Amino acid sequence: MTASAPTQSFRDRLKAFNKCVCDGARLMVGQGDYGTYVAHIQKTHPDQAPMTEREFFRNRENARFGVGNTSGFRCC
Numbered sequence: 867m868t869a870s871a872p873t874q875s876f877r878d879r880l881k882a883f884n885k886c887v888c889d890g891a892r893l894m895v896g897q898g899d900y901g902t903y904v905a906h907i908q909k910t911h912p913d914q915a916p917m918t919e920r921e922f923f924r925n926r927e928n929a930r931f932g933v934g935n936t937s938g939f940r941c942c
Contacts, residue, residue, distance in 0.1 A: 900923075
């Protein structure tokens, strides 16, 4: 019996695991992945230009800390 799927090296699996952990940590603190955001905008909103990476980071920070929120929520 032969395996039809190519095997990944330990280094490749470790790299993928590390990316997964880092992405999860970013999401837990409200910092999404810029590449995922750009892919989403290009796929679902092709008529809109995506924010720059700096604008995206600021947008996520503002959302995380309630900047501009009039409902009274602020983290700090």
